Amino acid sequence: MRATLSVPCDHDAQAACGSPPVNDEQLLRYSRHLMLDAIAIEGQRRILASHALIIGAGGLGSPAALYLGTAGVGRITLVDPDSVDLTNLQRQIAHNLARVGQPKAESAAQTLRSNNPDLQLQALVQRADAALLDELLPSTDVVLDCTDNFRTRQLINAACVRHRKPLVSGAATGFDGQVSVYDTRRGDAPCYACLFPPDAAYEEVACSTMGVFAPLVGIIGSVQAAEALKLLAGAGTSLAGRLLMLDALSMRWDEITLRRQSGCPVCG
Numbered sequence: 232m233r234a235t236l237s238v239p240c241d242h243d244a245q246a247a248c249g250s251p252p253v254n255d256e257q258l259l260r261y262s263r264h265l266m267l268d269a270i271a272i273e274g275q276r277r278i279l280a281s282h283a284l285i286i287g288a289g290g291l292g293s294p295a296a297l298y299l300g301t302a303g304v305g306r307i308t309l310v311d312p313d314s315v316d317l318t319n320l321q322r323q324i325a326h327n328l329a330r331v332g333q334p335k336a337e338s339a340a341q342t343l344r345s346n347n348p349d350l351q352l353q354a355l356v357q358r359a360d361a362a363l364l365d366e367l368l369p370s371t372d373v374v375l376d377c378t379d380n381f382r383t384r385q386l387i388n389a390a391c392v393r394h395r396k397p398l399v400s401g402a403a404t405g406f407d408g409q410v411s412v413y414d415t416r417r418g419d420a421p422c423y424a425c426l427f428p429p430d431a432a433y434e435e436v437a438c439s440t441m442g443v444f445a446p447l448v449g450i451i452g453s454v455q456a457a458e459a460l461k462l463l464a465g466a467g468t469s470l471a472g473r474l475l476m477l478d479a480l481s482m483r484w485d486e487i488t489l490r491r492q493s494g495c496p497v498c499g
């Protein structure tokens with residue numbers, strides 16, 4: 232089997248392209264990615280060399296973190312101030328009954344480590360604020376917003392615009408989900424605030440009062456993982472400039488085109 236997984240560049244070439252060498256175990260572990268033309272060895276090397284910041288280790292953060300970890304994102308930082316509660320276990324699949332009461336960031340890191348001991352994991356038991364984001368973003372390649380409150384979403388978006396980092400944003404409540412990529416490295420691509428102005432009065436809809444369909448967060452969080460991995464590997468076309476909306480009761484997806492707003496207070 233290993234003969235079919237030969238690396239198409241020698242060690243000198245690897246040094247020249249700047250990516251870390253891939254060892255035999257990694258060739259096996261990631262073989263199903265290496266078989267994909269859009270990822271292959273170069274894309275997997277980029278994934279292994281990258282740093283993802285996941286904010287929120289709940290319903291969306293669980294599947295997003297699990298897939299980034301199993302797929303070999305070399306460095307993952309998880310940020311969440313909350314602890315695991317019995318009511319979380321219905322949908323937050325990175326946690327388990329034995330970890331009720333433990334910080335979610337540490338519980339999720341423990342699950343990721345048990346699948347893939349090579350990962351560099353950092354679990355931060357705190358709320359993401361502007362100071363923390365300014366500290367973390369310079370070394371981050373992609374940011375995943377897996378939070379559930381509007382104020383934090385705006386802080387994350389503003390930091391991503393400031394540091395020119397791609398933001399993969401998901402939201403889920405009831406049976407309704409939304410997901411997009413806000414990548415202001417692209418001149419025409421909108422930021423989150425182009426769509427949801429920071430000063431607008433939105434009714435905060437928390438899943439603690441509204442309820443949330445368990446697999447909905449799995450679907451949306453998995454799309455976030457897919458978009459993050461594509462951005463890291465340089466594969467395909469991202470969701471930048473498009474918002475996907477899911478009604479899971481009818482299992483119908485809609486897509487709308489998003490445009491940068493010249494008067495946006497964040498990126499305009």
Ligand SMILES: [Zn+2]
Pocket residue numbers: 421422423424425426491492495496497498499
């Ligand atoms: Zn904007």
